[in-house]
Amino acid sequence: xxxxxxxxxxxxxxxxxxxxxxxxxxxxxxxxxxxxxxxxxxxxxxxxxxxxxxxxxxxxxxxxxxxxxxxxxxxxxxxxxxxxxxxxxxxxxxxxxxxxxxxxxxxxxxxxxxxxxxxxxxxxxxxxxxxxxxxxxxxxxxxxxxxxxxxxxxxxxxxxxxxxxxxxxxxxxxxxxxxxxxxxxxxxxxxxxxxxxxxxxxxxxxxxxxxxxxxxxxxxxxxxxxxxxxxxxxxxxxxxxxxxxxxxxxxxxxxxxxxxxxxxxxxxxxxxxxxxxxxxxxxxxxxxxxxxxxxxxxxxxxxxxxxxxxxxxxxxxxxxxxxxxxxxxxxxxxxxxxxxxxxxxxxxxxxxxxxxxxxxxxxxxxxxxxxxxxxxxxxxxxxxxxxxxxxxxxxxxxxxxxxxxxxxxxxxxxxxxxxxxxxxx
Amino acid sequence: xxxxxxxxxxxxxxxxxxxxxxxxxxxxxxxxxxxxxxxxxxxxxxxxxxxxxxxxxxxxxxxxxxxxxxxxxxxxxxxxxxxxxxxxxxxxxxxxxxxxxxxxxxxxxxxxxxxxxxxxxxxxxxxxxxxxxxxxxxxxxxxxxxxxxxxxxxxxxxxxxxxxxxxxxxxxxxxxxxxxxxxxxxxxxxxxxxxxxxxxxxxxxxxxxxxxxxxxxxxxxxxxxxxxxxxxxxxxxxxxxxxxxxxxxxxxxxxxxxxxxxxxxxxxxxxxxxxxxxxxxxxxxxxxxxxxxxxxxxxxxxxxxxxxxxxxxxxxxxxxxxxxxxxxxxxxxxxxxxxxxxxxxxxxxxxxxxxxxxxxxxxxxxxxxxxxxxxxxxxxxxxxxxxxxxxxxxxxxxxxxxxxxxxxxxxxxxxxxxxxxxxxxxxxxxxxxxxxxxxxxxxx
Numbered sequence: 001x002x003x004x005x006x007x008x009x010x011x012x013x014x015x016x017x018x019x020x021x022x023x024x025x026x027x028x029x030x031x032x033x034x035x036x037x038x039x040x041x042x043x044x045x046x047x048x049x050x051x052x053x054x055x056x057x058x059x060x061x062x063x064x065x066x067x068x069x070x071x072x073x074x075x076x077x078x079x080x081x082x083x084x085x086x087x088x089x090x091x092x093x094x095x096x097x098x099x100x101x102x103x104x105x106x107x108x109x110x111x112x113x114x115x116x117x118x119x120x121x122x123x124x125x126x127x128x129x130x131x132x133x134x135x136x137x138x139x140x141x142x143x144x145x146x147x148x149x150x151x152x153x154x155x156x157x158x159x160x161x162x163x164x165x166x167x168x169x170x171x172x173x174x175x176x177x178x179x180x181x182x183x184x185x186x187x188x189x190x191x192x193x194x195x196x197x198x199x200x201x202x203x204x205x206x207x208x209x210x211x212x213x214x215x216x217x218x219x220x221x222x223x224x225x226x227x228x229x230x231x232x233x234x235x236x237x238x239x240x241x242x243x244x245x246x247x248x249x250x251x252x253x254x255x256x257x258x259x260x261x262x263x264x265x266x267x268x269x270x271x272x273x274x275x276x277x278x279x280x281x282x283x284x285x286x287x288x289x290x291x292x293x294x295x296x297x298x299x300x301x302x303x304x305x306x307x308x309x310x311x312x313x314x315x316x317x318x319x320x321x322x323x324x325x326x327x328x329x330x331x332x333x334x335x336x337x338x339x340x341x342x343x344x345x346x347x348x349x350x351x352x353x354x355x356x357x358x359x360x361x362x363x364x365x366x367x368x369x370x371x372x373x374x375x376x377x378x379x380x381x382x383x384x385x386x387x388x389x390x391x392x393x394x395x396x397x398x399x400x401x402x403x404x405x406x407x408x409x410x411x412x413x414x415x416x417x418x419x420x421x422x423x424x425x
Numbered sequence: 426x427x428x429x430x431x432x433x434x435x436x437x438x439x440x441x442x443x444x445x446x447x448x449x450x451x452x453x454x455x456x457x458x459x460x461x462x463x464x465x466x467x468x469x470x471x472x473x474x475x476x477x478x479x480x481x482x483x484x485x486x487x488x489x490x491x492x493x494x495x496x497x498x499x500x501x502x503x504x505x506x507x508x509x510x511x512x513x514x515x516x517x518x519x520x521x522x523x524x525x526x527x528x529x530x531x532x533x534x535x536x537x538x539x540x541x542x543x544x545x546x547x548x549x550x551x552x553x554x555x556x557x558x559x560x561x562x563x564x565x566x567x568x569x570x571x572x573x574x575x576x577x578x579x580x581x582x583x584x585x586x587x588x589x590x591x592x593x594x595x596x597x598x599x600x601x602x603x604x605x606x607x608x609x610x611x612x613x614x615x616x617x618x619x620x621x622x623x624x625x626x627x628x629x630x631x632x633x634x635x636x637x638x639x640x641x642x643x644x645x646x647x648x649x650x651x652x653x654x655x656x657x658x659x660x661x662x663x664x665x666x667x668x669x670x671x672x673x674x675x676x677x678x679x680x681x682x683x684x685x686x687x688x689x690x691x692x693x694x695x696x697x698x699x700x701x702x703x704x705x706x707x708x709x710x711x712x713x714x715x716x717x718x719x720x721x722x723x724x725x726x727x728x729x730x731x732x733x734x735x736x737x738x739x740x741x742x743x744x745x746x747x748x749x750x751x752x753x754x755x756x757x758x759x760x761x762x763x764x765x766x767x768x769x770x771x772x773x774x775x776x777x778x779x780x781x782x783x784x785x786x787x788x789x790x791x792x793x794x795x796x797x798x799x800x801x802x803x804x805x806x807x808x809x810x811x812x813x814x815x816x817x818x819x820x821x822x823x824x825x826x827x828x829x830x831x832x833x834x835x836x837x838x839x840x841x842x843x844x845x846x847x848x849x850x851x852x853x854x855x856x857x858x859x860x861x862x863x864x865x866x867x868x869x
Binding site: 066 | 458462469530
């Protein structure tokens with residue numbers, strides 16, 4: 001059986017599945033339930049300075065897609081609304097009771113060195129394994145000069161990290177906001193400041209919808225709305241891209257990454273790990289279905305690793321990073337053509353209409369003895385994949401590589417590229 | 426009360442009422458959303474082609490999925506003004522839902538019929554009238570028969586601005602929707618409320634108790650109207666041709682079904698302890714299933730061929746079976762036995778296919794005790810009311826061209842009186858096609 005134990009920025013956990021700093025980790029009761037369910041770690045919901053903030057009703061918006069609930073999720077909740085002392089004593093109790101689990105404390109205080117020093121000292125006394133600097137929260141706190149307001153300014157990131165590293169012996173993880181043009185800027189700044197790791201992504205600024213009766217953005221608070229932070233399955237592709245971008249960056253190289261964003265299954269986790277993440281953090285999936293989802297995450301990841309021949313997480317961590325290249329490095333001489341398995345085809349015609357209306361007119365609609373028949377016109381097919389995605393039948397349409405007899409050719413070498421660099425030159 | 430003969434109140438009234446509740450209750454909002462989400466919105470969707478009225482099924486299901494119920498309902502009703510009753514009575518398992526690509530994929534079609542009901546029910550509940558009439562044309566059309574064919578034709582013509590008079594022999598409109606469908610498929614007097622919606626358009630007058638050959642003549646209609654549409658049913662019930670066929674206890678299944686539909690308190694209807702139904706179509710199923718629901722203890726359907734030859738769909742056969750009906754194949758009735766002038770048993774002979782595939786008796790007999798025999802061996806068209814002036818017949822029914830026009834100029838026909846599947850949805854399509862042809866015939 002595969003060994004899922006991880007050591008991340010010096011913090012050990014029995015498995016890479018941590019709960020992200022969020023409502024599920026707001027208090028001892030929840031975190032104990034999570035640890036009982038098997039979670040490898042938890043990042044305690046963000047602590048701030050007293051007096052505590054105040055929250056609204058409601059706090060969440062969600063996007064359903066074609067019958068699937070919470071395909072995307074948004075919140076306008078702020079950091080913990082409980083007194084600092086209460087949180088600290090509970091953190092201490094939980095860590096004492098669960099010494100084998102990772103317990104990291106998320107922090108957000110005003111951008112002043114004294115504030116950070118004060119709270120770091122208090123957290124250190126709890127015995128927590130590390131801290132996560134919340135530079136990501138895009139709503140409510142950012143307007144007060146905290147959260148993403150810091151994360152969007154690389155110089156601030158570097159400065160605050162430096163203060164924190166000087167003030168504590170605990171590992172410092174920096175949680176990054178995706179609400180920025182280039183994720184490498186704050187990631188590199190965190191590294192320059194001495195961060196032990198980064199975690200990403202925090203939520204994406206969002207309005208989940210508009211209540212057309214109230215004419216108000218959702219979620220609605222007494223007839224009005226504000227932007228929230230978007231998360232859940234819908235943001236996973238954005239998160240994967242940002243994680244991978246940091247993983248392949250030479251300046252950030254070897255900076256541990258805790259992957260966050262739409263992770264709901266072992267497969268999601270494996271994908272983040274393959275792109276360089278050392279642990280993963282989960283929130284929305286647990287808020288949707290409860291903590292026991294971790295059973296299948298642990299089990300599923302271990303079973304997949306056994307099948308794939310990986311004994312430890314490190315055996316496959318980052319394995320897909322080398323294949324995450326820039327567009328100009330892709331082989332332009334590689335060709336595929338769609339192939340429709342006529343025995344599996346259910347005659348829905350979606351491949352045809354997608355190609356006909358919106359792509360390359362490469363799938364013909366025919367009738368053979370009155371029966372619908374959809375056939376690929378190989379000469380017109382550019383191998384774009386659209387039909388395979390539109391097809392509702394697993395494996396009915398496959399993209400078959402076609403030998404071209406031509407050598408690998410990238411844009412860098414392509415004759416159409418005005419700036420091409422000839423290998424010979 | 427006669428314990429062995431026919432008797433009402435065999436089981437408590439409330440049990441009977443529950444037995445006749447809606448056999449396929451309406452979908453809830455959530456159920457409809459789940460069902461609608463399963464539709465792939467196919468291109469050139471096979472379900473549309475499988476619907477005799479060509480409803481744009483993917484489009485109306487998308488309307489349900491997006492919360493555009495009015496658009497969904499109108500998509501249905503534009504193609505089939507009887508979309509509400511067709512949603513309930515159509516054998517979708519052999520039409521749209523059999524063609525659904527989900528059937529090919531996983532043998533579980535999108536619940537098209539139930540979704541169609543969801544959308545149309547919504548529109549009816551809102552009491553919306555989405556249709557209006559074109560400016561009056563001063564043309565008058567006579568429609569004979571207020572069944573689905575006749576009223577579909579009348580509605581389409583009235584929308585075009587024509588003035589329509591419908592002549593109906595019975596005291597209520599609806600035809601087989603009112604008299605010929607099992608009660609548990611069209612509950613809450615749905616047939617009548619649907620017709621009230623159809624007539625709510627205006628421009629359609631209905632005269633009841635007007636029967637061709639009695640107080641109505643085709644020649645007079647041709648004289649007094651610009652065009653005539655014959656939406657006639659099959660008035661003749663086939664007979665077994667056995668001695669004793671008129672014994673008390675022997676009845677036509679269609680009459681039994683009609684009486685059930687018209688009874689406000691079904692517990693007052695007499696039923697036997699042991700009932701035999703002869704036939705293999707949906708009429709046999711409807712009669713047998715309802716006999717059980719009324720309190721008959723033993724009900725058998727006897728059919729002269731095998732299950733695959735029954736015109737009742739497999740789903741309908743199963744409905745009868747789960748309601749406790751025994752379906753016996755490969756047997757035909759050969760004699761009726763009476764006790765004290767009342768049916769007591771039916772004698773059957775086993776059959777088998779001969780070399781030409783016909784079912785023939787093999788000489789072996791068995792007896793089923795029965796105090797009630799319901800004959801469901803088909804109906805036929807009775808041309809006599811049309812008299813000698815009637816249109817040409819073909820195969821015992823009125824011959825029509827692709828526009829529904831008969832051999833008589835200006836006389837059109839549709840529904841069960843012409844060749845084709847005897848389905849409500851087919852009758853609606855006949856009426857719709859004929860209305861367009863009549864419009865052209867009138868010079869528009």
